[in-house]
Amino acid sequence: MIHEFDCRSPVQPNPWLQRVKFVRRAWLTSLSLFVAIIFLSTAQAQQSALSSNGDESVLAGTYRFDKYGGIRYLQVDEIALECDVYVPHGDQTFPAILAVHGGAWRSGSKLNLFRHARYLANAGYVVVVINYRHAPTHKFPAQIEDCKAAIAWMRKHADDYKIDPNRIGAWGYSAGGHLVSMLGVTNDNDCFDHALPNDLSEFDTRVSAVVAAGAPCDLGWIPDDSYTLAFWLGGSRNDDPEVYQRATPMNYVTRDAPPFYFYHGTNDKLVPVRGSKDFHNELQLAGVRSIFVEYQGAGHFDMFNDMQALKESIKFFDEHLKSSNKVKPAGDQ
DSSP: OOOOOOTTSOOOOOHHHHHHHTTTGGGHHHHHHHHHHHHHHHHHHHHHHHTTOSOEEEEETTEEEEEEEEEEEEEETTEEEEEEEEEESSSSOEEEEEEEOOSTTTSOOGGGGHHHHHHHHHTTOEEEEEOOOOTTTSOTTHHHHHHHHHHHHHHHTTTTTTEEEEEEEEEEETHHHHHHHHHHHOOTTSSTTTTOOTTTTTSOOOOSEEEEESOOOOOTTSOTTOOTTHHHHSSOTTTOHHHHHHTOGGGGOOTTOOOEEEEEETTOSSSOHHHHHHHHHHHHHTTOOEEEEEETTOOHHHHHTOHHHHHHHHHHHHHHHSTTSOOOOGGGO
């Protein structure tokens, strides 16, 4: 598998991806619908969450937690990128989760994950939910650069928010699942840490566990002449084959990746289940612990709203991030 990209040289096409892309051309229409429908649905989801924003202390099952809203984690030129931080009550440090919203890399908000963040905080995690830059104004790799900056920010401010810096995981849905997958398999040799501001550049951006749900993890099936993702990647694969290679998580798999957990509906018409399953298989072939859970008959939005599926993924985080268990520090990858 391709892992360490030379930032200055074109990437050679992956032969495996060249073979499978022809098999999957039939999904092109589905991805086009994915881009359009996610964009429209985000506005509705964001509106439903607006009334719940703001600092608060909540009693929710096992842990009380405080929410600190609208905290700037990164300034990019004139753009201030903000996060919400959910901090469980207690004197100890807690494992932490970066939560990344979906929206086809072009829309969405941290508000979309309001319910998900509460469930994670209730389970005893510091949860950092971020906004990130959107295409088409900000094309790849802006989105993964923002996610890496958020991880570095979490480590810089670990004492402020009771974060154990050695126990940081990432959870994402849809496009967010793609981004946390990229977090899981990339390191500082893969060109995405170069944009970190000086005050964050000394901090590790790797994570120790990843949950990727409904995630488009394989872009290799998209036809060479298709402009479906041009809004995000700048053109077709014929125009710029390297950017498609760099944006595909499967190309970075090594045995040093952290544990992964995937869940996906078998009736997902927007994000083909095959891509995340192939990524899962590649991780296993590399010797990485990876779990793939299929939900029979469930669609893309069914799985986003399935809090029981989220709870099952929290069990995976518990196994790999809670202090009673041995964790593979991000720095050891």
